[in-house]
Amino acid sequence: MNQTLEVAFLGVSDVDVSKDFYTRAGFNPDHDSVVHEGLRFVQMTPPGSGCSIAFGEGITEVVPGGAHLMLCADDITAARQHLLDAGFDVSEVDVQPWGHFVYFSDPDGNRWNVQYLPHRHTND
Numbered sequence: 001m002n003q004t005l006e007v008a009f010l011g012v013s014d015v016d017v018s019k020d021f022y023t024r025a026g027f028n029p030d031h032d033s034v035v036h037e038g039l040r041f042v043q044m045t046p047p048g049s050g051c052s053i054a055f056g057e058g059i060t061e062v063v064p065g066g067a068h069l070m071l072c073a074d075d076i077t078a079a080r081q082h083l084l085d086a087g088f089d090v091s092e093v094d095v096q097p098w099g100h101f102v103y104f105s106d107p108d109g110n111r112w113n114v115q116y117l118p119h120r121h122t123n124d
Helices: 015-024 076-085
Strands: 006-009 028-036 039-045 052-057 069-074 093-097 099-105 111-116
Touching: 006 028, 015 028, 015 039, 076 099, 076 111
Parallel strands: 006 052, 069 111
Antiparallel strands: 028 039, 039 052, 093 099, 099 111
16 A cells, blocks of 8 residues: 655645745746635645645644754755745754755744755766
């Protein structure tokens, strides 16, 4: 049996601000639907990812700022530069023996790590 993680839910305080933020981060806006008053579903996917994020109105009880998620990149410098170019407050590259990381948060304080694992790319 195979199982895949497809969607992680985020709590956000302003759906449109969050959608703009994640679009600037390079996420694809896959779906944005108002089902009825009080129920709006937005799904966005990072480039190359099989897992999306979802947020909206009336779809989760996760509090805004309560998520901590990780992206994986094959070039941490390029990933950081993309975020800087989009106007985000992003950390310097944190080099650890097991991986390299940069950190940023969305407008609600949902925290993100971008991870690069050098051992995955030794033959690149």
